[in-house]
Amino acid sequence: MPADQTPSLYAAREPVFPRRVTGPFRTLKWWIMVVTLGIYYITPWIRWDRGPELPDQAVLVDLASRRFFFFWIEIWPHEFYFVAGLLIMAGLGLFLFTSALGRVWCGYACPQTVWTDLFILVERWIEGDRNARVRLWNAKWSGRKVRLRLTKWVVWLLIAVATGGAWVFYFTDAPQLVRDLVTFSAHPVAYITIAILTATTFVFGGFAREQICIYACPWPRIQAAMMDEDTITVAYREWRGEPRGKHRKSAEAAELGDCIDCNACVAVCPMGIDIRDGQQMECITCALCIDACDDVMARIGKPRGLIDYMALTDEVAERAGTKPRQIWKHIFRPRTILYTSLWSAVGLAMLVALFIRTEIDATVAPVRNPTFVTLSDGSIRNAYDVRLLNKHGEERTFRVSLTGDPALRVQLEGLPYETVKVPANETKLQRVYVVAPRGSVPAGADRSEFRFWVEDLISGERVYKDTVFNGDAP
Amino acid sequence: MTTEHDKKEPDTTGHVWDGIREYDNPMPRWWLWTFYITIIWGIGYTIARPAWPLIEGATPGISGYSTRAEVAKDIEAVNEANAGATQELASIELALLSGNSELQQYAVNAGAAIFRANCSQCHGSGAAGVQASGYPNLLDDDWLWGGAIDDIAYTITHGIRNEQSPDSRWSQMPAFGEILSEEEIAAAVNYVRSISDQEHDAALAAQGAEIYLEQCSACHGEAGMGDPTIGAPNLVDAIWLYGGSEEHLTETITYSRFGVMPAWGEEYRPGGGGLDQAEINAVAAYVHQLGGGE
Numbered sequence: 001m002p003a004d005q006t007p008s009l010y011a012a013r014e015p016v017f018p019r020r021v022t023g024p025f026r027t028l029k030w031w032i033m034v035v036t037l038g039i040y041y042i043t044p045w046i047r048w049d050r051g052p053e054l055p056d057q058a059v060l061v062d063l064a065s066r067r068f069f070f071f072w073i074e075i076w077p078h079e080f081y082f083v084a085g086l087l088i089m090a091g092l093g094l095f096l097f098t099s100a101l102g103r104v105w106c107g108y109a110c111p112q113t114v115w116t117d118l119f120i121l122v123e124r125w126i127e128g129d130r131n132a133r134v135r136l137w138n139a140k141w142s143g144r145k146v147r148l149r150l151t152k153w154v155v156w157l158l159i160a161v162a163t164g165g166a167w168v169f170y171f172t173d174a175p176q177l178v179r180d181l182v183t184f185s186a187h188p189v190a191y192i193t194i195a196i197l198t199a200t201t202f203v204f205g206g207f208a209r210e211q212i213c214i215y216a217c218p219w220p221r222i223q224a225a226m227m228d229e230d231t232i233t234v235a236y237r238e239w240r241g242e243p244r245g246k247h248r249k250s251a252e253a254a255e256l257g258d259c260i261d262c263n264a265c266v267a268v269c270p271m272g273i274d275i276r277d278g279q280q281m282e283c284i285t286c287a288l289c290i291d292a293c294d295d296v297m298a299r300i301g302k303p304r305g306l307i308d309y310m311a312l313t314d315e316v317a318e319r320a321g322t323k324p325r326q327i328w329k330h331i332f333r334p335r336t337i338l339y340t341s342l343w344s345a346v347g348l349a350m351l352v353a354l355f356i357r358t359e360i361d362a363t364v365a366p367v368r369n370p371t372f373v374t375l376s377d378g379s380i381r382n383a384y385d386v387r388l389l390n391k392h393g394e395e396r397t398f399r400v401s402l403t404g405d406p407a408l409r410v411q412l413e414g415l416p417y418e419t420v421k422v423p424a425n426e427t428k429l430q431r432v433y434v435v436a437p438r439g440s441v442p443a444g445a446d447r448s449e450f451r452f453w454v455e456d457l458i459s460g461e462r463v464y465k466d467t468v469f470n471g472d473a474p
Numbered sequence: 475m476t477t478e479h480d481k482k483e484p485d486t487t488g489h490v491w492d493g494i495r496e497y498d499n500p501m502p503r504w505w506l507w508t509f510y511i512t513i514i515w516g517i518g519y520t521i522a523r524p525a526w527p528l529i530e531g532a533t534p535g536i537s538g539y540s541t542r543a544e545v546a547k548d549i550e551a552v553n554e555a556n557a558g559a560t561q562e563l564a565s566i567e568l569a570l571l572s573g574n575s576e577l578q579q580y581a582v583n584a585g586a587a588i589f590r591a592n593c594s595q596c597h598g599s600g601a602a603g604v605q606a607s608g609y610p611n612l613l614d615d616d617w618l619w620g621g622a623i624d625d626i627a628y629t630i631t632h633g634i635r636n637e638q639s640p641d642s643r644w645s646q647m648p649a650f651g652e653i654l655s656e657e658e659i660a661a662a663v664n665y666v667r668s669i670s671d672q673e674h675d676a677a678l679a680a681q682g683a684e685i686y687l688e689q690c691s692a693c694h695g696e697a698g699m700g701d702p703t704i705g706a707p708n709l710v711d712a713i714w715l716y717g718g719s720e721e722h723l724t725e726t727i728t729y730s731r732f733g734v735m736p737a738w739g740e741e742y743r744p745g746g747g748g749l750d751q752a753e754i755n756a757v758a759a760y761v762h763q764l765g766g767g768e
Contacts, residue, residue, distance in 0.1 A: 009487070011500035211502055369600030373765065376616040376711035378671075383613075383765060414572075414763060433765060438712070 015137060016210060016272035018120055019130035019264075023291025032108050033117055041162065044169030048072075051393035053424035061171050067425070073354065074391060074425075085350045089343055094219075096339035098226035100331045102233035106220070107286035112204060112212050115163070116270065119156055119205040126152045130267055156206045157198070164197030210271045214282055229312040230330045234285045236265075236276045236307050239319050244276075258302050265289035265307055275307055360398065361389040362454040364465040367431075371470040378438030382469050383413075386432045388454060390422040397421050397457045400432055404450025407440035408469060419457065434469055446473040556580070564752035568623045571759055578759060585760025588753050592738070601764050608716055608733045613765045616713040619643050620702040621768035627758035630749070633737035634705070642737055645704045650689065651728035658685050663723040669698045669710050672718060 048058035048071055060069040068075040075082050097104050127133050127148050139145055168190045180186035204212055241259030266274045271282045275289045293307040314324035367383040375381055390396045399419045402410055410418050413431035422428045442448035448469040455462045485498040523535040559580045571578050596609045603611035619629050632639040665682030667674040693706040700708035716726050740748030
């Protein structure tokens with residue numbers, strides 16, 4: 001390129017044709033794919049009996065009635081901190097795994113990786129392995145190429161539709177939604193959601209692939225801050241492999257390193273990089289190059305591990321000829337221990353909160369417009385908007401009472417007694433009056449603190465809320 | 475020994491600062507195209523939709539979309555959805571409303587909104603009235619003209635002491651400053667304070683008892699319990715529309731009071747601003763459940 005000419009700042013994508021590879025890491029990735037995709041597709045179909053008033057779907061995000069069901073746990077909107085806590089745990093978990101094992105999330109569990117893996121598997125079934133795909137890519141359009149491409153795209157599309165379809169099942173009763181979907185009577189939002197997720201799955205898994213990781217995903221940028229010299233990552237033992245070269249029966253051969261420059265590591269890489277260039281931004285540490293290289297090393301009779309999981313400090317040690325630290329010493333260090341303790345602390349706090357939370361609850365909002373009302377007999381009345389929460393799957397009767405100044409009396413608006421029925425799995429807003437007779441202490445005091453008690457008459461469970469009575473102070 | 479691999483120089487943009495060269499890491503071209511498409515989309519959007527702010531309002535956009543029209547459509551949809559309940563509410567016998575909890579809930583919610591728009595100017599947004607200014611508190615259990623839901627609905631429809639409705643609530647207390655002497659008024663004030671259990675001069679009160687029997691008991695009753703059919707206030711309870719102090723009572727007896735409330739029935743407001751039957755019933759239901767309904 002002439003120096004006075006500005007180079008293009010944009011380039012066409014160079015297609016990547018990952019070759020098939022076998023080995024322990026590939027097997028592990030297959031298993032993770034089966035488990036994660038299985039969880040994703042099957043979960044909405046698991047049933048969980050909660051009684052006649054509540055949905056029987058084990059995992060359900062019920063946006064319409066603002067409930068989140070997870071097996072035996074039911075989250076109300078005001079308990080959203082459980083979800084926030086889970087997100088914090090997910091974040092800390094990513095920190096932990098990244099600082100200990102590098103981009104292990106990217107390489108094994110990220111949906112982008114898993115679905116791309118699945119799409120490449122389909123591609124290989126239909127169009128053949130790397131060499132066949134490269135030939136097909138370069139070939140002119142022909143009947144065969146059209147047929148293969150169409151077959152591949154249709155299978156991708158089916159997977160994409162299933163992916164988008166599974167997503168909407170988390171938000172409403174799955175069997176009912178399937179019936180509605182096939183009879184074209186489901187809500188437009190369901191179809192739109194499926195269409196959008198189908199499109200993203202199809203494009204991201206089929207065409208964008210590694211570009212999502214390189215250009216779109218923010219996580220790789222953050223991960224750099226999580227990694228240090230003890231982080232286990234995929235690296236090439238350059239001091240052992242170089243100088244690389246085809247092994248020949250020549251005198252020179254003795255000077256060559258273990259790398260026979262077969263390019264197996266490059267051919268299998270789904271990101272299209274050469275790990276022998278050292279650590280680089282694109283590497284998602286999927287370890288497929290390790291499998292590929294170990295296979296070659298076994299065949300030429302060299303020890304495995306020319307490309308291997310190792311930490312940066314190992315390189316220094318190995319070059320100096322000393323023994324590298326053991327893996328567990330890399331993993332257990334103050335940083336990972338800190339992340340683990342934070343993660344556990346949040347988890348424990350949430351567990352405790354989950355176990356001590358009550359099935360009934362109440363909130364009390366004193367009516368302050370006006371602060372009090374004088375009744376015709378001279379008594380002073382305060383009003384309170386009490387919101388009663390019944391998390392049971394059946395209607396319950398709550399009794400409202402108070403402890404405080406003995407002169408204070410409770411009345412429920414529109415109800416003859418101090419009990420009120422609250423429908424299953426709902427909140428009920430009940431106006432509650434507290435009356436202080438004329439001449440009593442709270443009637444003439446500016447503030448009298450007291451405690452509302454709400455009791456579930458069936459289970460005997462009680463909750464209380466502290467609030468204040470305002471009298472007609474002179 | 476260097477391999478061919480090591481010799482490969484990465485491309486640079488050609489920019490050099492103090493000998494530092496900038497590597498060229500080109501973006502994929504489709505990203506550039508996506509960027510251009512968003513620009514085209516943005517231009518199209520500002521043409522189709524309301525977009526550019528002007529001094530007053532904004533460019534309307536050729537698609538004719540407006541958020542106000544959306545709101546109007548939403549309001550219409552809500553009214554349509556509630557048409558059945560509104561019709562039922564307009565024709566129901568109010569005393570039976572408490573037996574229909576769903577309709578009652580609807581009426582109370584609708585009534586609360588109507589109350590805030592039309593009634594809160596005098597009665598306050600919390601319906602507590604204005605103490606000592608003659609705007610009654612609707613939260614307590616004392617009613618000048620009756621606190622049953624039908625009475626409340628009648629008062630709302632016809633109002634009090636107005637020229638709009640021939641059937642408005644009507645009564646008039648005389649200004650006793652023209653009838654009684656100042657001493658006699660002071661005696662009557664002390665008597666009223668005695669029957670309402672407030673501080674008073676016993677001698678004056680005894681003197682006032684006679685004046686009360688003569689001048690006041692016709693409307694307020696011999697025991698001072700008042701009469702809701704003519705809007706005569708109860709004088710023995712703890713609630714005073716214009717205040718129960720000596721000063722306020724003297725003023726009330728000397729000059730009398732003349733509190734008015736407009737008629738809200740739409741038939742009495744040819745100029746508009748009235749409420750239809752369903753709205754009146756809704757407000758009545760709302761006021762009735764504020765804590766003092768009979």
